[in-house]
Amino acid sequence: MTGNELIWRIAGGSGDGIDSTSQSFTKALMRAGLNVFTHRHYPSRIRGGHTYVEVRAAEHEVKSRGDGFNFLLALGDSFARNPQDEAYYGNEEAKPLSENLDDLREGGVIVYDEGLLDESEIDDFEERVEANDWHVYPMDLRGIAREHGREIMRNTAGVAVTAALLGMDTDPFEELMSDNMGGDILDDNLTVLEEAYETAADLDHSHDLEAPTADEHDEQQVLLNGSNALAYGALDEGCRFIAGYPMTPWTDVFTIMTQHLPEVGGISEQVEDEIAAASLAIGASHAGVKAMSGSSGGGFALMSEPLGLAEMTETPLVLVEAMRAGPSTGMPTKPEQADLEHILYTSQGDSNRVVFAPSTVAECYDQAREAFRVAYEYQIPAVIVIDQKLSGETINVPEAHFDREPNPDLGSTLTEEEIAEASHHASGKFNRFQHDPEDGVSPRSIPGQSDGRFLASGNEHTPQGHISEDPDNRVAQTDRRLRKLDAIREDLDDTELDRQTHYGPDDAEYGILTWGSQQSTVEEAVERLNDDGHSVKALGVSDLMPYPKADVTEFLESVEDCLVVEMNASAQFRGLTQKELGRFGEKLSSLLKYNGNPFEPAEIVEGFEVQVNGGTEPPTAQVRIEPAAGD
């Protein structure tokens, strides 16, 4: 699996253009026919501070960041010129080189900007280089950039050196630059590219690493992250209203929607807080527009109140929860899957919602569409759970994946003709919340329609919407609202989408259960484990509520033992599984990671091997094993 692949890490300071440079580099590799995947790591700071982006490229499919990396481009942190070493963040100028050595594979290549970095400042550098057979190329990238353009173009110089050392030609980079810039800036960048390329091409190469090559892709590919795909899914499903308050990593979805909504005749509102944001989405939805809101952990906590209001008034609502590490403000730019219970159980009373956790960028699009369809069809809040990993990682997806018709259908909403035929009570109001529908859904009218008047109340209410504490009505209304989840489960099982995804051979002995964004990493680990002679399969769960009891039961019955892989410390998905299924406690152990970084496939491979051998000591200090209940 890790044969002919490049994992290129570009490191530098926040604000130095690391992200945009890596995106261009990735796109060039994609255009060359390779499969690509990027992983972003950045601090919660605007300028300065150690940041890196990893770009994995191979001819074979790439599903995760992979293990470690084999090419380091260390640029130096131009904003880290802190005169006081003891100040809050200290002097981090050397970090782009020093902080990245632990994960560099044996035989890897290091290019560093000797204009800003000095290897002699790093302890044991020479010894480590020798021990790991690293190949080091100090290059004056800043000098080249200054001489032929401007200092900021040292990123371009770094890309050019990468290309020269890996035997790539510069055509795709030149093409991309021409797409993105013009005038003197373009000319200068092209000159810097050429000069740096030639300087590096003249060096004696001591390494074996070459850029992977590929035939052209059969299909046109697009490079997207999870936030983009989610937003496009929402737009295609007819969402034309968003309200939000900025919070990392939810802000990405919010800004993408804000950029496109006016173009397609929609409305975006940045409002005073998250309670208002979700309440606005409810107001727009009540008035007949497909609407969404969202936040990250702390902001979603504020939405607990309107979430319950949407449930009680049966107003369709779609919320996004882009998880980051918590509790409280936690680690703003680091991923975790620890908001699961918060999302499932927040809000008071016997409350219900649909919760989807897409696993990949492509699935973000699919699940966003499904969330809107289900929310409007069943008049229920739907939460789409992503995390900082899925939100920001990019991968190539066939363009055809997005080639589906838009769906502006408002779901179970009546036309005026249908309202005229519907039942009304004595005072002329429309019977909005009838007790009897088997699937729990009583169709609604929209304000402004003739004779469709009703009261939507967050208090318990009669079929006409009037506040009521009548015990019979209470039971009938509660039961009807709860019936929706069973109907939704059946509905979801009938859709063509592969909702719970199986990885590995059907007859495997051992199981791995996982959810959300960790699925593709698990998939890669499962392939590797089976190649290594283990007998493993995995089930990746994307529906969290209503829980896919039948699918998971079948899976767990078919394996001897099962490892649950998730990014939190309290084994929340394992807890949900045991609660929903009421058994399998003795079969489920956990592999947990909560240090701010997503799993790498090797950690799952090693964790699994420990479990198979009956051990409880984790393979590294960065993960934890939680044994099964019976152990």
Add this chain to the structure above:
Amino acid sequence: MSKSFSAIDGADEEGIDREAFTPGIEPQATWCPGCGDFGVLKALKGAMPEIGRTPDETLLVTGIGCSGKLSSYFESYGFHSIHGRSLPVARAAKLANPGLEVIAAGGDGDGYGIGGNHFMHTARENHDMLYIVFNNEIFGLTKGQTSPTSPKGHKSKTQPHGSAKDPIRPLSMALSAGASYVARTAAVNPRQATEVLAEAMEHDGFAHVDFLTQCPTWNKDAKQYVPYTDVQQSDDYDFDVADRREAAEMMHETEDKLYEGEVLTGRFYVEEDRRSYGQEKRETGEMPEEPLAERYFDDDYEWERSYDLLDVHK
């Protein structure tokens, strides 16, 4: 216009009377005898025929508390939301369908306490809607606790030593936050209240009406029972309602005098030439010209696909 919103442009304005806004459910169920809330309901019903709106084209969004029950006793489309949140629900509904007559209502705890942040921002944005705050200087439905408008020194079970807080100055708050219409009226005079509500609904922008309501059960001491002076009707108060500074001065006067036993009411600020938020958004291209909600019922409307947005990702 789409057939599914025929109520909005197809209304036959002749023959709308206040009875059209009376549902088959009586407020006596939850409002105490002598409650000022009856006065709000009466004035609102009276104002609707004045502005020529029908129940089908009106959306009333309320908060929680005795005031929140208004949506039960007023016949229109209704949304009984949660404590303090009527404004965000209402303003989005207005953006989604500007053809609707949107009214938000709540109490003094609801509007000036828990919903204070929304009040400030809705006023600032100048959404085209009427916002009625039932001000009886007390929490009624939770049985008589001190509210943001209770006078300093007010004693209750939650402030047994007497409140150490100065009361909120709601009119001044609305003005400084950016409301383009600010008035105070009182349940004890339904004629003025009706006029003010009608004028506020016809105003194109955010119209805040601080509606003094008496609470005969929990707040017998409040000055809301006292006969009031209409500042527009009295020669003593000659000021220009379009002048922000003069309006601010008059607001301070009524806000000071309320707790001294003299109640001044009327329109305190009317800004005619300011565009509402919806108009601003339409003019900058941030929002479509046609009511967004109608598109979902328009079979001929061509929905754009995100597929067309993918070029930048290639």
